Amino acid sequence: MQDNLSPIFAALADPTRRAIIGQLAKGEAHVGDIAKPFLKEMSLPAITKHLKVLESAGLITKTKDAQWRSCKINAKPLEEATHWMEQYREFWEESFDRLDEYLKSIQSKKKSKGKKHGKG
């Protein structure tokens, strides 16, 4: 019911992979092109692996083009991930007009705590 999200978030948890997405947002690119900015920091096989993680998460698609693999961003999974987060938007907006109400609800919870935890 909700777990294709894990591989998406896991893919985004790596800064190299986020940078790759940022790069692909500017247009399709081949593995070698994608790798170029990272080759001082890591090897080509490392990039191959990162691309595989992104592909498994559905964030990119690869197409064969002679001896090159052309990589294209697929943002659909980002939409799903964003959708999951949007559920909690009210919690980062509450600090404005909803703060008062929120604090009140916290207070009423605190009041009922004595009873609530007496059962153990």
Place this chain on the structure above:
Amino acid sequence: MQDNLSPIFAALADPTRRAIIGQLAKGEAHVGDIAKPFLKEMSLPAITKHLKVLESAGLITKTKDAQWRSCKINAKPLEEATHWMEQYREFWEESFDRLDEYLKSIQSKKKSKGKKHGKG
């Protein structure tokens, strides 16, 4: 310049931790309350660890309350993560009115490819 995002995405990559956030969205809760739905699947120390990951990512805050630790959602990091993803919103919306233009840009890239890769 941009890496507090990794621990946030990493925290969200685990379904147990996402479920905990879902639970805390309904209100503050103590560790024991949070753990209850998971105790058939894992132990209390496992939950303690998950909470620590969430806390390190800034997604929850814990306050001491006698022998209980009250956990509260803090959605600010979700806002940051969402903000990062929003950069790519056009890519999941393009499939409507922007599709045509996009396809054209792809086509022109394809045309220039022969030259582009002749340099190696």
Place this chain on the structure above:
DNA sequence: TGCATATATAACCAAATTGTTAATTAACCA
């Protein structure tokens, strides 16, 4: 004081992640 409750920490383990280098595959080209 000392027991019960709530939670955290320690020590450990298996599996996954992230990188490496070396070898392999695949396509083009002379």
Place this chain on the structure above:
DNA sequence: TGGTTAATTAACAATTTGGTTATATATGCA
């Protein structure tokens, strides 16, 4: 046919992750 280029795969090591059980800490209470 063989060499060059592009990318992947294999084998390996170090680190991190996510769980375990056993122990420790902290608080409230009889």
